[in-house]
Every structure is written in structure tokens, then in C-alpha cells.
Amino acid sequence: MHMDGRTCVITGAGRGIGRGIAEHLGREGANVVVNYRSSAESAESACEEIRREGGDAIASQADVTDMVEVEAMREEAHDAFGSVDVLVNNAGITKDTRFVKMSREDWDKVMDVNLGGMFNCTKTFYDDIWEATEGRLINISSIVGKQGNFGQANYAAAKAGMFGFTRTIAIELASGGSTANCVAPGFTRTDMLESVPEDVKERIVSQIPLGRFAEIEDIAAIVRFLASEESSYITGEVIDANGGMDL
Numbered sequence: 001m002h003m004d005g006r007t008c009v010i011t012g013a014g015r016g017i018g019r020g021i022a023e024h025l026g027r028e029g030a031n032v033v034v035n036y037r038s039s040a041e042s043a044e045s046a047c048e049e050i051r052r053e054g055g056d057a058i059a060s061q062a063d064v065t066d067m068v069e070v071e072a073m074r075e076e077a078h079d080a081f082g083s084v085d086v087l088v089n090n091a092g093i094t095k096d097t098r099f100v101k102m103s104r105e106d107w108d109k110v111m112d113v114n115l116g117g118m119f120n121c122t123k124t125f126y127d128d129i130w131e132a133t134e135g136r137l138i139n140i141s142s143i144v145g146k147q148g149n150f151g152q153a154n155y156a157a158a159k160a161g162m163f164g165f166t167r168t169i170a171i172e173l174a175s176g177g178s179t180a181n182c183v184a185p186g187f188t189r190t191d192m193l194e195s196v197p198e199d200v201k202e203r204i205v206s207q208i209p210l211g212r213f214a215e216i217e218d219i220a221a222i223v224r225f226l227a228s229e230e231s232s233y234i235t236g237e238v239i240d241a242n243g244g245m246d247l
Helices: 016-027 040-052 067-081 104-131 153-176 198-205 216-227
Strands: 007-010 031-036 056-061 086-089 136-140 179-185 238-241
Touching (some): 007 067, 016 031, 016 056, 016 086, 031 040, 031 067, 056 067, 067 104, 086 104, 086 216, 104 136, 104 153, 136 153, 136 216, 153 179, 179 216
Parallel strands (some): 007 031, 007 086, 086 136, 179 238
16 A cells, blocks of 8 residues: 555645645655644654655645635645645644533634634645545544543534534545545544543543544554555545544
8 A cells, every 4th residue: 555656735734634644644755734723843743753764754734724825735735746635634623612611713713723624625626636646635533523521512513513514525526536545543642642531541441442643643544545546446434543532
């Protein structure tokens, strides 16, 4: 499942799952555009790691909620590597609070980044994916979009919205031979998870049949498969990666 010569754009790739995906695809030979909004140092570090492993990468600053900046990112990608084969919509935020205390600003901001950013990036790179030999759109959702979660009405709604968007775009891309799929990770070891109190983490793990959190590499490996030519007959699917938490 090597990615030699394929150009991949990963949004929100300066840290966490996005960075792990970028480095994983780079190790497999992809040309990687590491998008970030504010974590420039981490994004550049990811690019250096990819180059050390023999891949090629550029860091590209763009706020995914700003269509002008996203279009500028496309130009950077084209200048560096040519047309894009794979878009991974990973950028997202949370603004957690109980619904009775949730402001419209909290709601709108999460929708603007998680859904609006996905729209902007997909719209901007759609022609590239359509025209690519087996283009790939991969959206990173969450188990929260399927199960809901206390204090995350906005995030759950946004992540659930990704499912319908992915399935619709899959239908529209199909006649061109390109695919669209969604990955819905469970709780994954990132800096955000490490900040959760130990007793809360223990309670969460007790609900996971496999008895552990996902590692970033677990998610990145699924994305790599979906980005490869070997996944050519899979489209419109939501791939769960939650250790059996939704069984």
C-alpha cells in the first residue's frame, strides 16, 4: 500500500491525529501538504520528520473556515507537487459545555470549523480529486457523532453531519472513479486525552472491550489504506475505530 507519487493534503495536521496521519503517509512515499492554522513550529517539525523518512512535505498555513486561505493552500500544493490526489479533512475543534449553558457562539464556531471547514476544503480540492486517478476524500469524524457525549451537543451534531456529507459526495464522485469515506475514531491517545484526569480515563477504558485507547498510528493506518489504490471498491463508508466501544 505504498503511496509513491500521490499528493495528500491533511488539514489540522500540525499536531495530534492529523500530524500522525501526515507522517504516516509521508513514510509511505506520499507528497504531503501539512496544513495548520497556528501551530507552525509543530507543522514544520512534521515536515522535517517526513523528509528524514525519505518523503517530501510542505507546511501550509490556512484557516479552513476562510475560503480565500484554503484556495491559497491549493495554489501552494499545486506549486510544490502538482494536482492533489487525496484530501483528509481532519481539522476540528471542541467548545464543550452542557446544552443549557451552550451559547449560539459556541454552536456556530464548532459548526464553522468542523463542517464549514470540510465544505471549504472539499469544494476547493473537488476538481483535483475528481480528475485524479482514483482520487480520495477522507473525512475524520468521531465516535461522538454516533453515540453523543455529555456536554458535546455541538461537536456530536457536527461529527454526525460528516456521515451524510461523505455518503453524498461518494455518490457524486463515483462515476469518476474516486471515492469518499469517513473514519470515526474512538478515544485516542493525544495531548488532549492526556489532560483528562486519570479516574475519568480509567472509566472510559472500562467501557472499551479491547481495554485500551487507540494510538494515533491505529487511525493513521486506516487512513493510509483508504488513501491507497487497494481501497478502490470501498466508498461512502464510515469506518469505526473505537476498540468495540459501540458494540
